[in-house]
Amino acid sequence: MHDDPTVVEQAVRDAVDAGYRHFDCAYIYRNEKEIGKALRDKIAEGVLWNTMHKREEVVPACKKSLENFGFDYIDLYLVHWPVAFNYVNNYNYNCNINIV
Known part of the structure; x- marks a missing residue:
């Protein structure tokens, strides 16, 4: 403090x-x-972002990360924020934050 x-x-x-x-x-x-x-x-x-954090996006994003890493599993998949940006397209999100 x-x-x-x-x-x-x-x-x-x-x-x-x-x-x-x-x-x-x-x-x-x-x-x-x-x-x-x-x-x-x-x-x-715009320094921090909250992508792929909506409830319906988390599991597909984790599976894609596993595929990208070439792993069958990971011990921890940490979602840094309990909010998500609104989806615009594969790489762009607007900053109107939605609590999920």
Whole structure:
């Protein structure tokens, strides 16, 4: 926890820009608002994306990833966000986020 919320927000923005995608947060840390704000900002900038996360897309996307990897199975298929962008075509999604 930091007393200045802008420091936390900027640290998360910098971490995303450096390639980080996992953040340790919890209610008890009192940093959820700041982390959420920074992540929403990065999504709005187009730095982060939420593709193939709709309920009906997850299993086909996982199967395609297995095929691409040349694997029969993987131990963990992590969906980073509980939201999905609206589908436009194979490579383009608009940023109107739908809770799934």
